[in-house]
Amino acid sequence: MADTATTASAAAASTANASTDAPPFQLGKPRFQQTSFYGRFRHFLDIIDPRTLFVTERRLREAVQLLEDYKHGTLRPGVTNEQLWSAQKIKQAILHPDTNEKIFMPFRMSGYIPFGTPIVVGLLLPNQTLASTVFWQWLNQSHNACVNYANRNATKPSPASKFIQGYLGAVISAVSIAVGLNVLVQKANKFTPATRLLVQRFVPFPAVASANICNVVLMRYGELEEGIDVLDADGNLVGSSKIAARHALLETALTRVVLPMPILVLPPIVMSMLEKTALLQARPRLLLPMQSLVCLAAFGLALPLAISLFPQMSEIETSQLEPEIARATSSQTVVYNKGL
Structure with a gap:
């Protein structure tokens, strides 16, 4: 009966959209094909x-x-595909796909750039002291930990103690790596002051990339222990898979390595060139606003590129999963929520 109602709604929406460019609406499905990077x-x-x-x-x-x-076939006449896609976009941006609960604004993916850019600017400030290095690395990993936790696969409950352990591990690893690299640079007597300053600007990338991997693994370690739900083509629960959880964490960790590349590598290169211009040499007060704009542009480019590497709802062959899951379905492939 529900399928008939949904079909009726789809037909009504399709009729109302005969003159628009919006594709036919599919509930719970992405508007754009997920088989291609674009x-x-x-x-x-x-x-x-x-x-x-x-x-x-x-x-x-x-x-x-x-x-x-x-979903229930009670759609009012005249609702367009565009309105339906817009409604689904709003829901997906604000509500967690597994819990259906609101994600706190700073930890939504839509808030990652606005709330994360000031932190990136802080990470890339020149002439960092030990205290400022520790502070910005702590703030960055605290933000990342909360984003990772808020956008995790939440099909299995996760105790608060796991969050605290993962958070402490991520922060300690980030601060240790960043401080260690800064100390090495300071002791590199062969570097000229200008070279030392340039190298220091690149220290945040290996520190953040390494810590991001630790952050994802530690914050979502419970998924490796408990497994995550896998679904067949019709959205039916097939079982809970630890192998799928490993795939999910690996894919997410890779995006967290790619993500800081443009953010922490491009701005130092761009700023080293801009600082030589007559405008910024004559007006040094413009350095921070200019660096903020460069970081914002790099962040805005890097985030969608990084998280587009893999679909959020990833597909895996059932033959690669646990035998009990392979026996539980006739589907050749199953899907799981990778998380973001």
């Missing part, structure tokens, strides 16, 4: 759209209700 890139541009941060509680309720009406 399709995933367009999909995640929607996910990280900062405009969704300003969606009101009333608008969110309306979006959720519109999707419920579509």
Whole structure:
């Protein structure tokens, strides 16, 4: 009966959209094809759209209700595909796909750039002291830990103690790596002051990349112990797989290595060139605003590129999973929520 109702809603929406360019709406499915990098890139541009941060509680309720009406075949006449896609975009940007609960604004993927850019600027400030290095690395990994936890695969409950252990491990690893690299640079007597300053600017990348891997693994270690849910093509639960959990964490860790590359490598290169211009030499007060703009541009480019490497709902062959899961379904492949 539910399938018939959904089909009726789809037909109504299709009729209402005969003159628009929006593709036919599919509940729970991405608007853009996830088999290509470009399709995933367009999909995640929607996910990280900062405009969704300003969606009101009333608008969110309306979006959720519109999707419920579509699901149950009670969609009012005249609703367009574009309205349905917009409603789904709002829901996906604000609510966790597993728990259906609101994600705290600074830890949503749509808030990652606005709330993360000031931290990136702080990480790349020249002439860092030991105290400032520790502070910015701590703040960065604290933000990352909360983002990782808020956007994790939440099909299995995770105790608060796991979060605390993962958080402490991520922060300690980040601070240790960053401080250790800074000490090595300071003791490198062969470097000229200018070279030392340039090298110091690149220290945040290996520190952040290494710590990001630790952060993801430690924050989501419970998934490796408990496994994550895998679903068949019809969305039916097949079982809980530790192998799928390993794939999910590996894919997420790779994105966290790629993510800081443009953010922490490009700005130092760009700023080293801009600092030589007559404008900035004559107006040194513009250095920080200029660096902030460069970091914002690099962040805005890096985030969608990094998270587009893999689909959020990743697919894996059942033959690669545990025997009991392979026996539980006739599907050749199953899907799982990788997390973001």
